[in-house]
Amino acid sequence: AAAxxxxxxxxxxxxxxxxxxxxxxxxxxxxxxxxxxxxxxxxGRKFLELPxxxxxPASPSCCAxxxxxxxxxxxxxxxxxxxxxxxxxxLSGSHASLAPTCFRAYLHRSRGGSTPDMAAVxxxxxxxxxRASGTYTYTSRPRALPCQRRRYRDSLLQxxxxxxxxxxxxxxxxxxxxxxxxLPTGQVPGQPxxxxxxxxxxxxxxxxxxxxxxxxxxxxTPEPVEGRKHVDVQxxxxxxxxxxxxxxxxxxCQTDAFLNRPPTPLFIPAxxxxxxxxxxxxxxxxDFDLEVKPMLEVLLGKTIEQALLEVMEEEELANLRARQYVxxxxxxxxxxxxxxxxxxxxRHQEEKERRKQQQGEIVRKHHETSQKISAxxxxxRYLADLIPAVFxxxxxxxxxxxxxxxxxxxxxxxxxMNEVEKTMEHxxxxxxxxxxxxxEVVERRLNTYEHKDAQQSLKxxxxxxxxxxxxxxxxxxxxxxxxxxxxxxxxxxxHNTEKFMEEGxxx
Amino acid sequence: MPLPQTVFCxxxxxxxxxxxDILKQFTKAAIRTQPxxxxxxxxxxxxxxxxxxxxxxxxxxxxPVATQKTDTGLTQGLLKVLHKQCSHKExxxxxxxxxxxxxxxxxxxxFRAILQLDPCEDKIEWIKFLALGCSTLGGSLITAxxxxxxxxxxxxxxxPARIPFKSFAYIYQYLSGLDPELPAAxxxxxxxTLKEKSESKKNGMxxxxxxxxxxxxx
Numbered sequence: 001a002a003a004x005x006x007x008x009x010x011x012x013x014x015x016x017x018x019x020x021x022x023x024x025x026x027x028x029x030x031x032x033x034x035x036x037x038x039x040x041x042x043x044g045r046k047f048l049e050l051p052x053x054x055x056x057p058a059s060p061s062c063c064a065x066x067x068x069x070x071x072x073x074x075x076x077x078x079x080x081x082x083x084x085x086x087x088x089x090x091l092s093g094s095h096a097s098l099a100p101t102c103f104r105a106y107l108h109r110s111r112g113g114s115t116p117d118m119a120a121v122x123x124x125x126x127x128x129x130x131r132a133s134g135t136y137t138y139t140s141r142p143r144a145l146p147c148q149r150r151r152y153r154d155s156l157l158q159x160x161x162x163x164x165x166x167x168x169x170x171x172x173x174x175x176x177x178x179x180x181x182x183l184p185t186g187q188v189p190g191q192p193x194x195x196x197x198x199x200x201x202x203x204x205x206x207x208x209x210x211x212x213x214x215x216x217x218x219x220x221t222p223e224p225v226e227g228r229k230h231v232d233v234q235x236x237x238x239x240x241x242x243x244x245x246x247x248x249x250x251x252x253c254q255t256d257a258f259l260n261r262p263p264t265p266l267f268i269p270a271x272x273x274x275x276x277x278x279x280x281x282x283x284x285x286x287d288f289d290l291e292v293k294p295m296l297e298v299l300l301g302k303t304i305e306q307a308l309l310e311v312m313e314e315e316e317l318a319n320l321r322a323r324q325y326v327x328x329x330x331x332x333x334x335x336x337x338x339x340x341x342x343x344x345x346x347r348h349q350e351e352k353e354r355r356k357q358q359q360g361e362i363v364r365k366h367h368e369t370s371q372k373i374s375a376x377x378x379x380x381r382y383l384a385d386l387i388p389a390v391f392x393x394x395x396x397x398x399x400x401x402x403x404x405x406x407x408x409x410x411x412x413x414x415x416x417m418n419e420v421e422k423t424m425e426h427x428x429x430x431x432x433x434x435x436x437x438x439x440e441v442v443e444r445r446l447n448t449y450e451h452k453d454a455q456q457s458l459k460x461x462x463x464x465x466x467x468x469x470x471x472x473x474x475x476x477x478x479x480x481x482x483x484x485x486x487x488x489x490x491x492x493x494x495h496n497t498e499k500f501m502e503e504g505x506x507x
Numbered sequence: 508m509p510l511p512q513t514v515f516c517x518x519x520x521x522x523x524x525x526x527x528d529i530l531k532q533f534t535k536a537a538i539r540t541q542p543x544x545x546x547x548x549x550x551x552x553x554x555x556x557x558x559x560x561x562x563x564x565x566x567x568x569x570x571p572v573a574t575q576k577t578d579t580g581l582t583q584g585l586l587k588v589l590h591k592q593c594s595h596k597e598x599x600x601x602x603x604x605x606x607x608x609x610x611x612x613x614x615x616x617x618f619r620a621i622l623q624l625d626p627c628e629d630k631i632e633w634i635k636f637l638a639l640g641c642s643t644l645g646g647s648l649i650t651a652x653x654x655x656x657x658x659x660x661x662x663x664x665x666x667p668a669r670i671p672f673k674s675f676a677y678i679y680q681y682l683s684g685l686d687p688e689l690p691a692a693x694x695x696x697x698x699x700t701l702k703e704k705s706e707s708k709k710n711g712m713x714x715x716x717x718x719x720x721x722x723x724x725x
Contacts, residue, residue: 307534
C-alpha cells in the first residue's frame, strides 16, 4: 500500500500535469476525482479517470505516448459486464483522465487545450450509460474545421498532422443505428473485436511514428559541401533572450448592476438679446372689414356654389323621377289599351266560335235529316212488296184456310178413306176366304181325282165350280196364284162380297 | 356674439355655426324660385321662416316665362307655392293672400282681376281661388281642370295626377257655374260619366287619364 501511495504520489504530479492541459479543455472533468481520490483502488469506482496506476507498468515519463504505451492487457473492469452500448472498447477504464476510447486519444492529449468534447462526452456518458442505457446525448463544441488546402509549403519542421476526419454523425460508428429498445448483447455483430481494433490502432500509430521519423530523416537543407560545416549564425547585434515571459495578471471589473443612468439635465441656454416694448392703439392691428373679406368670400362663395350644385342635383333627380312617372303613366295607358284590345279580340273570337259551332250544328242536323229521309225511302221501297210476299208465303204454307174445307179435309175425308179401306179390306178378306175355300176344295178334289184317275171330266167340272160353290182354303200352295186371280176379281166381287161374307160367317 | 373689445387677428372672427346652413337653404330656395325681385321675396321667405309657415319656395325649378308687361307671370309652379302656403286653411284672408301674392313678385293687377271673377269680401275659399287661378293659366275648362289636378294631387310629379272625385266635381261645378255658356246639363252628364269611371276603379279618384278620351278607337 505504501508503495502504492508513493507511486501514487509520484504519479500524482505527473498526472496532474498530464491532466492540466485537458482540464482547460474539458469542464466536465472537475478536480473532483483528484480531490476525492484517496489512495483507494479505483477499481470499484465509476470514474474512469481513476486508474490503478500503481500497477501500471507504463513509463510515466512520456505523457504523450503514455496512452500508446499502455497496453491492452488490462483486465476489463467489473462494469464491463454491463457494457455500454456505445463503447465496445472497454479498456477505457484503465485510463487516466484522458480516457477516450477512440483511436484519437493521443491526438487529444497532444493538442492540449483543444481536446474535443467528444471524449468528454463519451466518458461522461459512459457512467450514465453504464448506469442504465438511457438517453443518449451528443454535444460537440464547435471547432474549426482543418483546412484541407495547404496554404504554405510543406514545412519540414512541422510534424505531420494526421488528417482529421470530419465527424459526420450519420457515419459515426458510435451512433447506434437501428432499434434502441433492445441492447445488443455483447459485441455489436459485424464490428471487429476490440482487441483487434486496438491492435489496428497501434499499428496505425506505429505507422505514423515511422512516417514522422522518416520525415525527420528527409533532408531539409542540402548536405554541407566537402570540408564545410553548417553552423547556426547569429545575425543580430545583441543577444536577446527570447524566452521572456510576460507577466500576466488577471484582473476583473464589474459595474454596479443596479444603478440607472441619471437623466440629462435640461439645457437652458443663456439669455441673449435685449428686451424692447411698444404700444398698440385700437384699430391699428386689425381692420375687421379687411380681415373678414376673404372669410366672407369663401363663406358665400362656397355657400352659393354648394347651393347651386345641390339644386342642380335635386333638379336632375326630380326630373328623372318625373320622367319615370310619365313613362309609367304612358305605359299604363298603353297597357290598358292593349288589354282592352285583347278583350275585344277575345270576345270576337268567342263570338266567332259560337257562330261556327251553331253553323256546325245546323249542318250536322241537316245531314242527319237527309240521311234519315233516304233511309226511310229505301226502307219503304225495300219493304213495299214485303206484305204481299208475306201473305203469299203464308197462304202457301197454309195459314189461311177455309174452315169448311179444312174441316172436310180433316174430318170427313179421313173417315171416308177409312171406310173405303175397311170395305176394301172386307173384300180382300172375303176374297182370301174364298181363295181358301177354293183351295181346299181343289185339294180335296185333287185328292179324290188322284184316287179316281178315271174320272177326268169330273175333275175338270169340279174345278170350275169349285171356286163358286166351295171355299177352299188353300193358303199355302195357291197363294201365288191368288194375286192374279185377285186382280181379276175386284170387278166381280162387289156383288159377291155379301154372299161370301155370309159364307164366311158360316165357316 | 358681439366682437370682443380687441380683436387682434383674423382667427378671432367667429362665424355662427348655423349661419352657413341658413345661407345655403336660402340660396337654394332662391335659385329654385327665381323671384323677379329677390329682396321682396327674401323678406317674404324670412318672415315665413320666422313664423314657421310654409315657405314660398317652388319645389322644382321653373324658368320664369313672364315679363311684367304682357304676361301675368302666374305659373303652375307659383300656384303650387301659393297652394302650399294656404292650403291648410279653408278660408284665406284677402290681405294675407295679397301679401303672399306680392312676395312672389306677381303683379297685383292680376290678383285683382282674379278676384273680380268671383267677388267676395274679406275671405275667399282657397279652393275657389285656386280654381280661378288655374282657369287663368289655361284657356279651356279642361286645361284648367288639368292644372287643378296637377296642383292638388298627392301623386308624384309625372305620375297619374289623381284627386278625389269630390274635389274634382266641386271645382268643375264651380268653374262651369261661372261660365255662362256652358249648359248645366252637359256638366251633369259629364260628371256622371266620370263618376262611373271613378267608381269602377274602386278608389274614387279621377286622374288625368280620365279627362282625355283615348285617341285610338277600334
